[in-house]
Amino acid sequence: MTREAHTAAWGLQGWGAKYQMRIRRRRLLWRCLRSRHQLKVLADRSDRIGADDILVVAVLRNERARLPYFLQYYRDLGVSHFLIVDNDSNDGTAALLEEQEDVSVWQTKASYRESRFGVDWAGWLLMRYGHGHWCLTVDADEILTFPHADQRNLKDLTGWLDQRGAKAFAAVMLDMYPKGSIGAVPYEEGTDPFELLSWFDGEGYTWEYQQRYRNVSIRGGVRKRLFFRDNPEQSPHLHKIPLVRWNRRYAYVSSTHIALPQVLNQAFDHRLGLPTGVLLHSKFLAEVIDKSAEEKQRQQHFTHVERYTQYYDNLIAAPDLWGAESVRYKGWQQLEALGLMTQGDWT
């Protein structure tokens, strides 16, 4: 796309606004840099990172059950090294991570909320180790899938993006849930969580363009359908920019929903012809009930805590999230047909 067409399409942004974004990014970077003091190294194997390796960066707490599948899934996908911050787990998460040969682990007991929900810590690891690598920043309950995922892996994807000159890959987060009460079937460690959580909402997503960060905001899914019916503007954002060829000057603004510089957020713009993916979200395993009870006490997860008391109460009641319009998950082709992701030009 020519410069002119691009400017016309995305609206003019004055120098003032641009400079504001620059200052904002610098501030975020400074926060990331400072947050390194909160991290205590448990196992540093970062010297094993090769020049073209794809890295996973994650901040997590008490994810012992999900980790075996998580690690194996991303290894199979072509990830070579994991950089993980363990935020005060007490279920043996740290010990499990320390045993892995391709994982570097840091620990912190500091406040998750104060660290902008882990983004500062992740930001520091990205800045320190991620420069020049394709970095996938995800939570332990997010499993990335993309067009042709059954035939091609992340290396194929990033290789194509490199050739295209693309710096980022966007994905929609898809809340997966079981049929029946969410507490009914326990999850067995190491198995595919989406055999239990095999349903999702196929429709009802809203898209809006947001001028400030030039991102597309996507909301919808089961949480909006059931818990945020009356105040949809508070329902969780589902757009993410999880995979970025990182530069030490990049920064995530809020979780991985929005990144700076703004050009990274344009990975959703269909005119660029980039493929997009889906992050399958395994939040609603049976353990979510206990975790919600705990989080309600810890108050570490949302900016406006008081708004979400009701949300936690809803989850603690172990509801059935399934509805007549729910769709059973069948693979990437289905997600593409539903318009939740696209191949772009990567056919």
Next chain:
Amino acid sequence: MSTVGIIMLVHTALDRAAEVARHWTASGCPVVLHVDKNVDGATFRNFRQSLAQDPLIKFSKRHRCEWGTWGIVAASQSASMLMLKEFQEVRHVYLSSGSCLPLRPVDELVDYLAARPRTDFIESATTADVPWIVGGLDFERFTLRFPFSWKRHRYLFDRYVDLQRRLGMRRRIPAGLVPHMGSQWWCLTRQTLSAILEDPERPTYDSYFQKVWIPDESYYQTLARQYSTNIESRSLTLSKFDFQGKPHIFYDDHLQLLRRSDCFVARKIWPRADRLYQAFLTDSAGAMKKTEPNPGKIDRIFAKAVERRTRGRPGLYMQSRFPGRWSVNSVTSNPYSVFHGFTELFEDFESWLTRITGARVHGHLFAPERAELSGGGAMINGALSDSAKMRDYNVQSFLTNLIWNTRGERQCFQFGPGDNQKICKVLARDPNAQISVISGAWAVPLFRSNQNFTELRRAAARLQQVEAKYLNQLRDQETKARVRIWTMAEFIEAPMEPLQTILDELGPQMPRHLSEAPTMVNLDGFGQFLQNLKNQGMHPYLMGDFPVEQGPVNMPKPPRKPYLVRK
């Protein structure tokens, strides 16, 4: 030694290139490798070492190759000269890249070329006729100067182009040259290639092309026109380009697709596509039959993906179709059908459609002379006349009135690139319109007509341009009509199926199964007709790919109704 020599331009994935080079030499084809100067010395020496044992492999002088610049041409020149000098038996020289992969047994390529000893396979068309230029610079690439790198100094590149345009600066094209362009992957005969390389004027040409933009797509394509006696204007290398003009990459999951293409060589192959390399380099059993290469099959599959991406489905907010503005008002009151290209392809389409559907079938309502109302009448319900002037005064209200005046009766009419195009936008935006298009069918009347070829060529170029614009409008994201587009090649492969679909959409009262099919015109020799146009530098592309030597197209008879014989 074989009579086909292979030049490979290599810059990454050297181990894959080595694999392919050995595959060629195993069948006796000499290979000259050009390794980009950007590859560092140690890597290059290792690479050369690994191939040193093979007497059929030579390395040519290295040049620095950057996309869009002269280096790539210089590389192919050096490699060609070395090839012609070292391997005297070589009759055809095939230019390929490191990411090319031979799909059919090498012997078949050798036989194919041996059977056409004087033919140069090089896609070569004048700039006015090619559809594939993405991003503006077409003829200007021959008349402006490009000292700045497009990849590294885009800003300077753009500004300098602007400046030259504003000042009206122009370069002179050397006398006698007519700029032609085409795929940079060619296969030339020794005669033509040596004539290009040994031309006394070569320094003039070289210094001219050094400052042409993307000379590898025009140098040989232009000069071959000077010397070749027999140009077959197509590339033997299958190479697909996506919506943005970047080459498609083939992965493991494209294996079956590539098998079916019947092409000799394909690019670009992803270096990590192990299954592809394994399947095509080791399996010499020849899963493919000996047929004309038919890239059309692949085309259609890729076109589907592009269509999905650019068109999406109305009412569905999705990544591939970020919400734009959609107007809600229709200009018409009732559904109606538009047929594009059907009367051209079928002899009795209008009468057939009337018989089958009972709808009111008009001819070309927007024809330049008059509105061809059904039954040849001059008036229709509501005193709407067939005068072209009245109609053209306000085409939209003509349509609105026609549909309103005849409500209760389904209206069908024909449309084509020869008609008044002002109505296109209205049709595309109207949810009541059911538009069925056979693209490229305008070529059939030309093919059957008795005009001089020069006139035909001019008419073809004009019709193609008009139709391409029309199709773009139909594919626009604001389109609300129900649009079905088939390329002509696609349509005649199985004509009954689309016809049935269209009729099903016309309404429930239609018969379940077609009992009677319209008669298709005789298309024997149509493929050759298209190739002739191509050989004249005019590329008809809207009808899809027709093999040059095509078997007769048969309209299948509809199955007879089963019946029971009682004894």
